[in-house]
Amino acid sequence: MTAPHPIPARPGGEVAPPGVTTAVAPVTVGDRTLDGTGAVPLVVTVTAVVVTRGRTPFLDATLDALARQERSADEVVVVDVGAAESTAHPGLRLGGARFVAASGVRSLGEAVDRAHEVVGVPEAGWLWILHDDSAPEPDALSRLLRAVEHSSAVAVAGCKQRRWPVAEDGTPAADASMLIEVGSTVSPLGRRMTGIDDTEIDQGQHDAREDVLAVGLAGSLVRAHVWAELGGTDPELGPFGDGLDLCRRARLAGHRVVVVPDAVVKHAQASLLGVRGRPTATPDLEASRYARRRSQLYLRLVDTPLPLLPFVWLATLLWAPFAAMYRLALKRPAHARDEILAAVVTALRLVPLYRARRRAARTRRLPRRVLAPLLGTWRQVLGERRDARLARAEAQRARWAPSELERVELRRLGRTRRAVLAVVVLAVLALDVALFGPWQGVLADGGRVVGGGLLPAPGTVGDVWEAATSGWVRDGLGVRAPADPLLAPLAGFAVLAGGGLQTAVNALVLVALPLAALGGWFAAGALTRSVVVRAVAALAWAAAPGFLAALGSGRLGAVVVHLTLPWLLVAVLRTVGAHARDVAPARRRGSLGAAGAAGLLLAVAVCAAPVLLPVAVVLIGVGALLVRRSWRSLLLVLLPAVVVPLPFWGEVLSTWSSGGWRLLVAEPGAPMVASGTPTAVELLLGLPGDTAWFEPWLPADGPLARAAVVGPALLGGAVLVLAAVALVRPRAVRGVRLAWLAAAAGLTTAVLAVATAVASGTADDGTAASVTGWPGVGLSVLLLALGAAAICALPSTGRAPTAVPAAREERGGVHRAVRAGVVALGVVALALPVTQLASWALGSTGGGAVGDLRAAETAVVPAVGTQMQAPPRSARVLQIDRVQPGGEADGSGAAVVDYALLHADGTRLEDSSAVVRARAAGLVAGVGRTDTGLLDQVVAEVATGRSTDVVDRLAALGIGAVQVPAGGDAELATTLDLVPGLARVTEEGALVWRVTTDGPAPGWATVLKGDGAADDGTPTPFFAPRAAVRTLPSDGTSAGGRLAEGGEDRTLRLAETADGGWHATLDGRPLPAVDAGGTQAFAVGPESGHVSVSYEAPHRTAWLAVAGLVLLVHALLALPVGRRRGR
């Protein structure tokens, strides 16, 4: 600040006495002074105001430039808005300039006003507004003055702004000729338009412009009285948009705004690029985005005609989320935040808006339409967009231009890669077709894949959505419990499959093998570019014994996990930028988009197997420590997995000490009793249980049999050995160790799963047994981790490992031996998974089944039953059968009556809940269920056929029919024949008895006479014969219908367990709930009206909102757009 800045004497100009604020006499525009030449010069006073914040690297150069002006300013005032208050006494000088300390001033306009106050500017004078970082060319002022001297209409004259480059250390560098703006206008939506590309070089191409809507204030000459008349800039605006605002108001007040292309100002745009106050920071256009967006929105509100204002105000708020979504899709989360914040803040700051509009209205003399010729048109907007897009694409092309040799090499690599991938996928696809091909007829006819843990999945996306989010599990008479998290991804799959959940499940089973191979291929591709290794990995991933066993036994969760994990690995590696590439990048950069995709994939995997969340938390936590630059992205990966199954986590945590942790390893789907428990060592080798190669065809004993037993473990063993080798190699040291940690976590998960009881089930011989978790999920993690480590032990080039070393001639013999060994190893590596696949395929097929899976054509419930189950009746069908545990031969045990209460064609996948099963098995504490007792009692009485009122009781539970499955106990069928009120409907297949009562046919919601209490006020048992008046139309989860006036109090009884979440309204008025012996009921009263019943789980809306937001954010991030926008 102390450097001398000599100001040369102005030729023929008066020198304003320093320190005298009123020294210059007020001169009006018309005043003239004669000088010696006889010309009539227009005497104008120019007060240059340089606004700075403290001493900036540009200030000196700017003051220098001022000093070098051909026609120097009459007064130069430096306003320091960063100066301490203590320096604020008049008369301070800074070289030839007046120094005004103006602490607390927040905008350029205020700073100019302060200068105005201190030095005083003549009414007819001009203010030359300069930023500390805007240095005018020496002829700038004279050219500006020349431009304005002949027109009194011009109020604002702007310079052509050129970019002032900044060196690394923040000091201004040599001149350059990049254009910033030559005046500007706004698009129809209020966006600033300069018509100039980011990298446009000034060649005079825009010098024809004169009248413009707005000019940048840096370097602009403003008529002082206009400035005063307009009240300066809007204090609400920061450094952005103030020029536009001022110019527009000047225009509407009847003045002209011109740009003087001959006058050039170098502008460093320190505020815009975020280097103000941080000279060494990298210039970043993003730094000022929020402020710019805010001023843009604000100016739009200020400028809008009053009648439109409410709509624009509302649109600003409503559009913000969409704009934010667009920004997210472009992987700019900060922009998205700015979009929302700017819109909200702008819309809420109504007082400044009011003031600004009033100020604008006060000075406006012309209608808004006079601006129309100056405004940007849509055509211009589109043109600018197109230019920007083309420029980006060109920049992208220019950034990486491979040489011709590189191109050839890459093309060759690509060809080999595609060929090998095609061979691998086609081979697996052929096996898949051979296995599942025979099902196609049945499945095309609307059949379904069931068996093992796979339950029928009738229903649409809506049903799955309802089941996944309602918080009400329709098991038995229903119970409040969180649904299996797997339903959430299944709902997504159902959407992809065209709306049917069964289609999605069928497709998932059918394409699981090729998908697994693909997953293995791409996961390996993220670690190595060797096609042989990738081929082996693809086959090995598809042939993993744990995966094959899970597929064969219909364990949907484990299958989904196995198909998801490889992609998750790819996504996480891309998130941290550690994935292998054909051409190694100069700098590894993480990818936010990959983090979004990884989050979604992890959510799918965690939904399928909740135990993966703790595993992921540990591994990603350690990963975030190892790769610190990506820790934010890595934590982002965890978010959806936490949020999507939030009710499930709530259940797990709230019951943790009483067994809730078991839910982590519980599987979705039907519980299956394991035949044996694998040891930890077997699990380490990837074996989920007793497996041997080609078991049915091998002798029981002998070396061949022993080899067959060892066989399945060879693959796992080889991977383990290679992974150990990777530990001693220098490649990816941290990654390999993290992989080993993951392997330990996976093995722990598997060991824990097989040791944990999660449900009670029925063994194949009908005896009760406990169901333990399935180790497959842990095995998938184990194989993925060890496999990843093993790949790190192998050469990672795109060339085959048999490629030539340089010294072929000298060491030909050795080389041949090595080469032969490598080839042999490759063949063995390929043969192991192939043998495993072949053995499984041969051993698990038979009788049209694959493992436990089969394509079922016949319905569980015959048509007469499904008709009852359909709305509007929504009655249930009770399936019962009597079985002899231990088989018929062993008649010692008591017979057990198995029952299932069906509201669809079979027990739906959507209604299966691991939480409910664990509660029923007494493994997790839960709310007491009243319906189980009711059902057990009624089933026992139906099965013994002894109670006389059993039909009433069935009807009270909404059971419209009783059925004995095909091949069921004939004695039981006879018993049912003898029950009065049960009328046999079918004679073959599943035997169905219709429940016939005196009243209306049993349904889901029944209106009864009476208020649910006996004469003495005690609640009557739910089954007490009470006159059912009618049933309400319902869809099984809600009911609604018009109720005519009744003579007396009435009760609405639902065939659902009583729960506080049930709500009923009559014409909008809530109905009081009453006790109906365990089922939900409402007192209705005699009035008529529209009754509506539904279930509402607590916190459902909040959860859905949060989960939806998180999923939306991740999905937008994961969208493969905008990845190449950066320059």
Next chain:
Amino acid sequence: MTTPEERLAATTAEQGTGGRDVRDTRVRRGVRATAAAVTGVAAVAALAAVAVLGDQWAQSWTGAEQRAVAAGTRTVGVQPADATLVCPAPVALPQGADVGDQQFDATPVPTTSGLGALVLGGAAEGARTTGLDGKDDAPFGTGDEAAGQQAGVSSTRVLRATPVADEPFRAAGTMGSVTTQGDLRGLGAGACAAPSTSQWLVGGGTEVGATATLTVQNPSEQPATVALDVYGPGGPVALGGKGTFTVAPHEQVTTRLESVAPEQDRLAVHVRAAGARVDASLQTQAIDGLLPAGVDVLTAGASPREAFAVGAVLSRGEAVDDPHAPRLRVLAPGEKGGTARVTVYGPSGPVVLRGADEVELEPGVVTDVPLGGLPDGAYTVVVDADVPVVGAARSDQPGEQPEDSVVDGTPYDVAWSAGQPVTRAAAGPAGQLGVPGGVRTGIALAAVPVDRDPDADPEGSAPVTLRLYDASGAEIGSRELELAAGATTTLALSDVAAEGTVPAGLSLDRADGGAADLAVTWAAVLRADDGTSATGTLVAAVAPTAAVTTPGAVEVRAVDAAG
């Protein structure tokens, strides 16, 4: 501007820094290698630790399998409903059979039928018999622990009682019909049985001179659709539409098997019912020219199983080839044939039956095994087969023609004894039996080894207690018996009953302390006189009714219906 000294110092410093850099790099490389080695070993150790110790660690704190197993099945208490036992219809000549002149009247004398019934325990209260339509109530005489009834009957009777939950339901009834002359000469008796959907009746024939009349009774409220499977010596008999008929509620239907399956000299009938549970009995009668060749009432025996026992097979020491020697009838009704091993337990232990101890069974073919050559006495026959089989045994009893008869020759009466399951049971009820009036009753008891090894002599003994009750439900005598393993013991009820009392029923209990691998099998032999000098020539064998524990609870289990 720097001075030369400063420059020198800077150079030195650079050199020094350079040296440190080299050292630093080395140290750093060493540290890095060490860290890599340590973490590598740690990684391997972690995985190995989980693999080696994981099992025990996880088992030590997870567990809870038993809780899951116990919770899987739930027990629901239920109130037992009334039980019914339907008694066979009294012996009667089939309609249309009574033709001919006065001298050769098929029924010169009327048939006397009676019912003896007994209900023990808590179910005794309220026990009664009714007609098939539920009317014509006849209450039991009720004593302290039992209720009894002994009455003449003329039509089908149904025994009704209310079981007590979790207590053995001990009710039995026997219908006996005595005809002293004519085609129906003989004693036909059968036990009342609980209705069911499947009944196996083995015995009788439809060759010329023989009549087999099947009676199917439906005591329920719903109509029953009955289907018959008839097996003969040539295998299953094709019945066409004649094998299916409907029995209306509270009705009975009588079918003559000669018309359905004629010319079958060995019969076995499977009665299948749908829609309601029914009872079936088969009345067999035969005449040998003009001589009555015996009448009996067959009731259902054991359902197909791999072992069954026939009690009270009576031998009079016939020769091996005597056509009236006792015969064992066996049928393997399944798809597969097999081999049956026949073991005969006589009064003094197992008897070796040369040539008849192994029988080849064709599927569906009714096979008779002659049991001639046995010494005089009562025997228990046990059949073990490698396929499920049903069977019964027949004993013939010669009589005398009345003195005024115009026909010469020896009339016979037949006793069919149905196969019973061989049940291994410890102490507890071993069956009960009703005794109709007008007959003399003896019982033949055997302790049958559960493992019937032909090369091992049965050992041990089974103590049993026999109790007799009269029609008022009062106990009129009891005896404790020690049944030797593998031997058949006979006992006349008159030796046990108190003087001047008439037993209406009896019960057998297995006492504590017997060999556990012995099953008690017994049957009653009912005898009546035909008025000639030879006494006890009318004979019938009745298998006891097993005591069924009425469950007071039902095990239920919620399952998935995957289809």
